[in-house]
Amino acid sequence: MNAPENPWLSYTAVIEEVRSEIESVTTLTLRLQDEGRAAQYRFAPGQFNMLYVPGCGEVAISMSGPVSDDGNRIVHTIRNVGRVTQAISQLGPDDVLGVRGPMGTPWPMEVLEGRDVILVTGGLGMAPLRPVVYELMREPSRFGRRTLLYGARSPDLLLYARELDAWRSSGIEIHLTVDRADPHWHGHVGVVPLLIDRLVDLAPSNTRMFLCGPEIMMHFSAKSALARGMAQEHVWLSMERNMQCAFGMCGHCQWGAHFVCRNGPVLRYDVAEPFLQVRDL
Numbered sequence: 001m002n003a004p005e006n007p008w009l010s011y012t013a014v015i016e017e018v019r020s021e022i023e024s025v026t027t028l029t030l031r032l033q034d035e036g037r038a039a040q041y042r043f044a045p046g047q048f049n050m051l052y053v054p055g056c057g058e059v060a061i062s063m064s065g066p067v068s069d070d071g072n073r074i075v076h077t078i079r080n081v082g083r084v085t086q087a088i089s090q091l092g093p094d095d096v097l098g099v100r101g102p103m104g105t106p107w108p109m110e111v112l113e114g115r116d117v118i119l120v121t122g123g124l125g126m127a128p129l130r131p132v133v134y135e136l137m138r139e140p141s142r143f144g145r146r147t148l149l150y151g152a153r154s155p156d157l158l159l160y161a162r163e164l165d166a167w168r169s170s171g172i173e174i175h176l177t178v179d180r181a182d183p184h185w186h187g188h189v190g191v192v193p194l195l196i197d198r199l200v201d202l203a204p205s206n207t208r209m210f211l212c213g214p215e216i217m218m219h220f221s222a223k224s225a226l227a228r229g230m231a232q233e234h235v236w237l238s239m240e241r242n243m244q245c246a247f248g249m250c251g252h253c254q255w256g257a258h259f260v261c262r263n264g265p266v267l268r269y270d271v272a273e274p275f276l277q278v279r280d281l
């Protein structure tokens, strides 16, 4: 989890692999070109990099791959929504872009030790939680019951669908839901918080929850968790706000008393709750 000494400095990275995930979403695997920086580079699940396309701009993108021992394998899953992400979507193997990071607060993996774990996610929110899934798979004995509640607008928009069987085989209980089913869909239909309402044998005091997705989904999921008896202090969420410097200098992502880039993106629910659903602060 070592931010660069000079947080303004972008290091070039080569694109090693490009994988198309779902419509408009691509996963890139990057390798830092500077061997010294690559050797030092470490991130923790939940952190993000600022990816820079020269002449176009910079965007915050979470790490979506497993924690690695160096900067020779940095994985990002990116939705093409606008100017910079569109430019990134046009890059291919051997192209380079700039990487500034890792930035931000990680998911507090230590609070999951010996606890039941529920990951709750919707849409592209699965990307920042995928490194947590890999950690849950790596040492299952460190945790209690491990559950993933995951929703998408339609079955074809479920991210990493090809990995779900392996996640299940490792003992993770997975409940999927979609807003609109298709004729082949056998899972739930409805919004993600309903999965929390329906969860059988939830042990509230022994459970820790991580939420990531659209703010409205996180808001209602947290409400469902509290209604099931969970404490606010046992729920964490990851916030996405428009950010520029990514280390608490410029104020673009100021959110109440917090800079989402520096105090977040991962925040405890009781800290984040007063500001949720307020678009601009």
Ligand SMILES: Cc1cc2nc3c(=O)[nH]c(=O)nc-3n(C[C@H](O)[C@H](O)[C@H](O)COP(=O)(O)OP(=O)(O)OC[C@H]3O[C@@H](n4cnc5c(N)ncnc54)[C@H](O)[C@@H]3O)c2cc1C
Residues within 6 Å of the ligand: 048, 057, 058, 059, 060, 061, 062, 063, 064, 077, 078, 079, 080, 081, 082, 083, 084, 085, 086, 104, 124, 127, 128, 239, 240, 241, 242, 243, 265
């Ligand atoms: C901590 C953090 C982690 C993120 N992780 C990922 C990730 O793993 N994968 C991914 O695809 N995206 C992620 N994002 C969102 C990503 O940064 C934005 O989609 C990107 O900045 C859009 O830039 P653009 O130039 O392509 O689009 P623009 O042309 O700037 O904007 C296009 C549209 O996207 C909206 N937008 C711009 N910035 C954001 C933002 N930060 N959050 C939400 N909407 C925004 C704009 O309001 C506009 O409607 C993350 C954002 C943050 C803050």
